[in-house]
Amino acid sequence: MFPISDDNPTLRTPVMTYLTLGAIALVWIFFQGAGLNAVAMAASVCNWGMVPGELTGLARLGLPVPIGEGLACVVDREAINVLTPVTSMFLHGGWGHILGNCLFLWVFGNNVEDSMGRRRFVVFYLLCGLVAAGAHVLVGPSSPVPTVGASGAISGVLGAYLVLYPRVRVNLLIPIFFFLHIISVPAWVVLIYWFVLQVITGLPQLNQLNPEVSGGVAVWAHIGGFVAGAVLIKLFENRRFTQQRTTWRHRLHPDHP
Template identity: 75%
Template sequence: MIPLSDDNPTLRTPIITYLLLGAIGATWVWLQGAGLNEVALAASVCNLGLVPGELTGLAPVGLGVPIGVGLACVVDREAINLLTPLTSMFLHGSWGHILGNCLFFWVFGNNVEDSMGRLRFLVFYLVCGLAAALAQVVVDPTSPVPMVGASGAISGIMGAYLVLYPRVRVNMLFFFFLVPLPAWLVLLWWFGVQVITGLPQLNSLEAEGGSGVAVWAHVGGFVAGLVLVKLFENHELTLRRSGWRHRLHPHHP
């Protein structure tokens, strides 16, 4: 199931959501060659993606991980590695990867921004992304596999949305049908899939980095969003939104 929209209008233009989406898109096109240049894509992922084993020092220097035909990411100890928990948030590995992340961000991000205000939302997004990175490093500290994508930070937004708007209807594409479902069902189902997918990794992680899918970053980001949302929420904006939504939908909870 894929979220396409929600029944949750905003009070203000979600400028930070737009800017972050623009930054993600610009990074994909200008730095990563829009996936059309295999060498540029591999170089960006290897040099600016988060490698848990590089951050912890537990992956041996010189260990290579195949990333394409005749291409490999090699573990190093470069200073830039310290910044990869941040830089990796703006990188992606394919068109499907970036489009999927941006769609989830588009559906859920604007309303969370509307309830926090712009600066708080930006900080919240980055903090959730860093928490997601930390979760993946803790679960797989020796991995030499680079991790890229905005999904950890976006998972935090989804966790926040669950707290703020659990009963809002989300329009989900199910095969060729549009099915409106309550946000709590959509988000808990998504979170459950991440946990179920990740549990086997806890018992089967190998030196090669496990499955290569950073589901525990999704879990960590989501939990961070759940825990931190009330610290970042702007209560005045939330009250204004609540009153406005009640006027638009007088029978909506």
């Protein structure tokens, strides 16, 4: 199922959400070659993706990690590695990866930004992304595999949305056999289902004998980001903004909670 919209209007233009989406798109197209240039993709992931074992120093120096036909990332000790928890938030590994992340940020990010203001949203977004990166490193501190994607930071947005607007209706696109259907459900159904799915997927990764069993998806980054967003939102929320939003939403949708 894919969220495509919600019944949650905004009072202020979500400038930072749009700029973040734009930055992600520009990096994907002009820096990563839109996935069409294997060498450019590999170079971006290897040089600017986050490698837990490089940050902790626990991955063997010079260890090659295959990431494509004839291509591999090599564990190094470059000074630039300390920036990769941030730079990796703007990189992606494929069209499905970037489109999925951007869809979730498009649907949920505008309302979260509208609840706290633009400057707070930027800090909140980056902080959730850093907590997500920390959770990923904590689970696999010696991993030599590079991690990329905005999903950790976006997971923080989802956690914040759950706390702020659990009963707002979210419209889901669901494929059933050969047809597409749109249904409307409370946000808490969508977000708790998503979170439980991440936990179920991530639990096997705690097996220290095989920490990469989650199939290369950094699910503990998702979990860490989601929890961070749910915990931090009350520190970043502008109560005046959320009260204005609640009043306005009830005027537009008097039959919805």
